[in-house]
Amino acid sequence: MQRSMTRPGNHVIKSYEIYADMLFRIALVHLGSRQDAEEATQDTFIKLIEKAPKFKDTEHQKAWLIRVITNHCKTLLGRGWRKREVKLENAEPIAVDTPEDLALLQLVMAMPMKYKTVIHLYYYEDYPIQEISKILQISQSAVKMRLQRGRQLLKLELEGVESQ
Incomplete structure (x- = not known):
């Protein structure tokens, strides 16, 4: 073409x-x-x-x-x-401000795509749930669920890092 x-x-x-x-x-x-x-x-x-x-x-x-x-x-x-x-x-x-921010970013980047996308748009690009829903063409409840599950995954990973 x-x-x-x-x-x-x-x-x-x-x-x-x-x-x-x-x-x-x-x-x-x-x-x-x-x-x-x-x-x-x-x-x-x-x-x-x-x-x-x-x-x-x-x-x-x-x-x-x-x-x-x-x-x-x-x-x-x-x-x-x-x-x-x-x-x-x-x-x-x-660009990150602290080593803790870098560690968190590394964990976010290692997440499955569907969680990584909503986490990035919500926390790094400051989009509200309603806008993420429109952008990704999924329901607001799906965005909320992915954010919740993404946070749970991050929490488990952070607890695992702290215990080491």
């Missing part, structure tokens, strides 16, 4: 300036690799240019971009060549 070589519109450039860092962080949490996260972010903006959807407002656009990058990351992780465990030490570090 040949892509058009025209320059993207100002709205795409502005969207990139506003959302690229957030989308990169989401992809990094999912994929665990700086290079893969950069590629996923780029692919998301290419899809924005190609599809050129009409958005009701900036929140609608933001939710669309998050949904696209999340789905793209799931696709990448599902490919045969990609089915491998990604260690945090191979990833570019996300």
